[in-house]
Structures are given as structure tokens and as C-alpha cells.
Amino acid sequence: MDILRVFGSNMRKYRKEKNISQEKFAEMTGLHRTYISDIERFKRSISLANVQKIADALEIETYKLFKEKNENGY
Numbered sequence: 001m002d003i004l005r006v007f008g009s010n011m012r013k014y015r016k017e018k019n020i021s022q023e024k025f026a027e028m029t030g031l032h033r034t035y036i037s038d039i040e041r042f043k044r045s046i047s048l049a050n051v052q053k054i055a056d057a058l059e060i061e062t063y064k065l066f067k068e069k070n071e072n073g074y
Contacts (some may be wrong), residue, residue: 004042012040026058
């Protein structure tokens with residue numbers, strides 16, 4: 001499992017499902033837009049405190065950001 005890829009992909013998926021731009025999402029989390037972009041491009045590791053900010057802004061349980069899809073796409 002590539003945790004950066006799983007986390008970044010999940011964050012992007014949930015953000016897009018809510019139709020939130022990276023800029024707006026950055027405002028919601030209190031993080032910089034380029035930081036959000038770097039996470040979604042698998043270029044940056046992330047602290048646990050920022051993981052929680054992201055989950056809170058997406059209104060999802062934190063573990064969902066770390067859940068890897070299986071072969072059925074779930």
C-alpha cells in the first residue's frame with residue numbers, strides 16, 4: 001500500500017464529491033492551497049493534526065481517508 005497515494009486519492013474523491021475547489025477546501029481546512037495540491041499529487045506527507053482538519057472539513061470519519069479500494073472498487 002502506498003499510503004500517500006491512497007490518502008491523496010481519497011481526499012480528492014471526497015472533495016470532488018462535495019464539489020469543492022482546492023482553493024475553497026484550503027480555506028475550510030486552514031491549510032495552504034499548494035499544500036492541498038501537493039497531497040492530491042502524492043508529493044507531501046501529512047501530520048495527524050492536518051489529517052483531522054481534512055476529515056472534519058469533508059465531514060467524514062478519519063479512517064475513510066486511509067481506506068484502500070479492493071479489486072471491486074470498494
